[in-house]
Amino acid sequence: CQNSEPSETNEPSETPSSSTNDKSETGSETQDSTLPIEDTEYGRGAESDGEDTNAQEAPTRMISDDANSIIIYFSRSGNTQNLARMIYNEVGGDMLELTVTDPYPSDYRQAVERANEERDNQEYPKINTDIPDLSQYDTVYLGYQTWAMTLSNPMISFLMGHGSNLSGKTIYPFSTNAGYGEGNTIERIEELAPDASVATSFSIQDEDLLDNQDQVTTWLNEHQSQRVN
Numbered sequence: 001c002q003n004s005e006p007s008e009t010n011e012p013s014e015t016p017s018s019s020t021n022d023k024s025e026t027g028s029e030t031q032d033s034t035l036p037i038e039d040t041e042y043g044r045g046a047e048s049d050g051e052d053t054n055a056q057e058a059p060t061r062m063i064s065d066d067a068n069s070i071i072i073y074f075s076r077s078g079n080t081q082n083l084a085r086m087i088y089n090e091v092g093g094d095m096l097e098l099t100v101t102d103p104y105p106s107d108y109r110q111a112v113e114r115a116n117e118e119r120d121n122q123e124y125p126k127i128n129t130d131i132p133d134l135s136q137y138d139t140v141y142l143g144y145q146t147w148a149m150t151l152s153n154p155m156i157s158f159l160m161g162h163g164s165n166l167s168g169k170t171i172y173p174f175s176t177n178a179g180y181g182e183g184n185t186i187e188r189i190e191e192l193a194p195d196a197s198v199a200t201s202f203s204i205q206d207e208d209l210l211d212n213q214d215q216v217t218t219w220l221n222e223h224q225s226q227r228v229n
């Protein structure tokens with residue numbers, strides 16, 4: 001089932017949309033609300049909303065003047081967005097959802113065909129997101145999905161355009177997949193952002209995500225000492 005709940009994730013960072021599982025009373029100083037986790041379709045055949053924003057929402061954009069970390073992600077059918085939100089709900093900071101000028105078809109097969117064609121022709125999609133000045137961030141949580149056992153095409157586009165702006169930062173790669181793992185995505189990130197430091201990644205099968213918040217927490221805790229917010 002696709003998402004039907006309205007959302008306000010394009011609100012400014014001071015007021016991200018809250019949800020019924022708001023943890024604000026127990027949250028850290030840098031975070032005062034949580035983002036909702038949505039229903040998504042999984043694996044082969046997963047339809048999208050045709051906008052790559054998951055349920056006709058505006059893409060998530062929460063940018064502040066002073067956060068040290070940002071979560072940057074693309075999500076066609078919502079699974080990586082859920083993982084991004086699970087991370088946000090623990091670490092806070094800023095958040096930026098990438099979209100492309102011409103969104104992928106909602107039909108899975110058509111999306112795969114287009115993605116294959118783009119990859120064969122090395123013509124990756126144009127990013128439609130205004131990328132803010134990234135200099136304030138030490139830490140970038142980078143979220144994508146496995147496509148053809150490598151980085152999804154929009155993430156390749158983002159890193160081709162902005163990988164050099166990640167110099168000196170620590171990238172925490174996180175991804176979802178349909179059961180085949182993260183492929184060579186880490187090697188590709190290292191190639192496309194050669195002057196960033198790439199930390200241990202976290203990848204999970206889409207259908208297992210919502211039952212495994214503890215795995216996300218464990219991964220984040222492993223990096224706790226390096227995290228600023």
Ligand SMILES: Cc1cc2nc3c(=O)[nH]c(=O)nc-3n(C[C@H](O)[C@H](O)[C@H](O)COP(=O)(O)O)c2cc1C
Nearest residue numbers: 075076077078079080145147148149176178180206
């Ligand atoms: C074009 C395309 C190619 C995919 N290729 C793979 C793949 O090679 N291996 C894999 O495990 N999953 C693959 N998947 C499945 C997605 O990685 C998986 O469903 C993921 O959770 C989708 O994330 P999203 O909902 O954030 O877009 C592919 C999906 C699409 C649309």
